[in-house]
Amino acid sequence: MTPTKGYAAQAATEPLAPFSFERRDLRPNDVQIEILYCGVCHSDLHTARNEWHGTTYPCVPGHEIVGRVTNVGEQVNKFKKGDLVGVGCLVDSCQKCDNCKQGLEQYCEEMPTQTYNSPDRIDQSVTKGGYSNNIIVSENFVLSVSDKLPLEGVAPLLCAGITTYSPMRHWKVGPGHKVAVLGLGGLGHMAVKLAVSFGAEVTMLSTSPSKEADAKRLGAHKFALTKDPEQLKGLANYFDFIIDTVSAEHNYNMYLNLLNTDGVMICVGAPPTPAQVPAFNLIFQRRSIAGSLIGGLPETQEMLDYCAEHGITSDVEVIAMKDINTAYERMLKGDVRYRFVIDMATL
Structure with missing residues (x-):
């Protein structure tokens, strides 16, 4: 197990606060990632406050993740230690239905596994997201990120x-x-x-x-x-x-x-x-x-490559992890141009 630090909501009415937990051991096709930046999506707030119902607590939000590979499972061949990578809204799917076979994992007929607040398809543990210092994800749901663009501006591309x-x-x-x-x-x-x-x-x-x-x-x-x-x-x-x-x-x-x-x-x-x-x-x-709902993994990689080629990033305001609750309140007021991004070095 991997000791992990993050921020979590413990209940719908409580602010996010420091939270320590353990990530699973690496499976053969897993990639372990040190998270450098994580974007703040409005759906993070909805889920943390149970506004869409069905939130399992403690809840660690975050699905606009950019980081660096620190370890890989024995069967991983797409990534190596030191690679810059991204993780978006999904971390798994059935990978066998017609939609998954077409690279439309977001429309998985058995429902995709979301990056947080979703049951793991193997051990049924609840996924925990990018408001943390590391994450472990199947290599099939990890994306390559270019070093041509500022990483804080790349993070929101994984959702927005x-x-x-x-x-x-x-x-x-x-x-x-x-x-x-x-x-x-x-x-x-x-x-x-x-x-x-x-x-x-x-x-x-x-x-x-x-x-x-x-x-x-x-x-x-x-x-x-x-x-x-x-x-x-x-x-x-x-x-x-x-x-x-x-x-x-x-x-x-x-x-x-x-x-x-x-x-x-x-x-x-x-x-x-x-x-x-x-x-x-x-x-x-x-x-x-x-x-339309996000995109599948092939299209998301295509988008990241296109944005790197054309110099497109999100307009962001970088915040410290401790300021996440203030950021939520500002987000509700529309006081952000146009995406908050957490610098995970501040965790």
């Missing part, structure tokens, strides 16, 4: 990056397309950067006029204030795609009307209430509303 990269690749977003990004947060800022890099015309849709300067800095070609009916009227039937990153309740129909014929609204946010969409809002322009 792949969550927006995957649907745009699936729908083949590229030159000639008009793309709207709804919401400028951790996901939204990556959607802007990636859509621009793919050659699309990108418009930021936001309720906040203060976001316009940042949207333009990130590469957005246009900005529309969604509280202004005249601006929205001028965008009717305009977009080929809308990347909807909003996780709060909002009016889907208002945005569907901005789609051109055959336009697609791609939902990557997860609001707490169901969407209320009349069929006529889809039928008359053959519009679609769709969803």
Whole structure:
């Protein structure tokens, strides 16, 4: 067993606090990783506070992990000690269903094993995530990370990056397309950067006029204030795609009307209430509303390689581990541009 230090929530109403535990012994195909940086995702907060229900305590969040290999199992051949690597939202899957065989492990028909708060497929222990100084993961779920980019900016690519990269690749977003990004947060800022890099015309849709300067800095070609009916009227039937990153309740129909014929609204946010969409809002322009969940391991590696080649990282604020509870409160207020990342050297 490997002694491990981390931060954990002991109950839904308690702040995260120092927590010592043990990682399993290396299995033959395992990789042991010293964690250097771990991004802070909104889902970490939801899980720590049991807002999605089903949290097992103590809970060690964190699934945007970048680190260095310190040990490998006897059958590992993809990695060696000293390699820079990443771990995202998944650490295992059945690896035998049709989706897994296609590299779509995120859609594993037997449900993938998540990086934290998920039962291990072999010993049924509950997985513990990246708010810790080390992690042990099967080599099939470890990704190669380039040293071309600052590692703190790479960490959020393992969730925020792949969550927006995957649907745009699936729908083949590229030159000639008009793309709207709804919401400028951790996901939204990556959607802007990636859509621009793919050659699309990108418009930021936001309720906040203060976001316009940042949207333009990130590469957005246009900005529309969604509280202004005249601006929205001028965008009717305009977009080929809308990347909807909003996780709060909002009016889907208002945005569907901005789609051109055959336009697609791609939902990557997860609001707490169901969407209320009349069929006529889809039928008359053959519009679609769709969803997308992170990406499989091959696509996530593709995304990391693409970002390294094109110099794309997340905009981050690096924090000390002891400041995680303050970061959660700031995140709830939208006071982060655009992702908190924990420097695990501070643990």
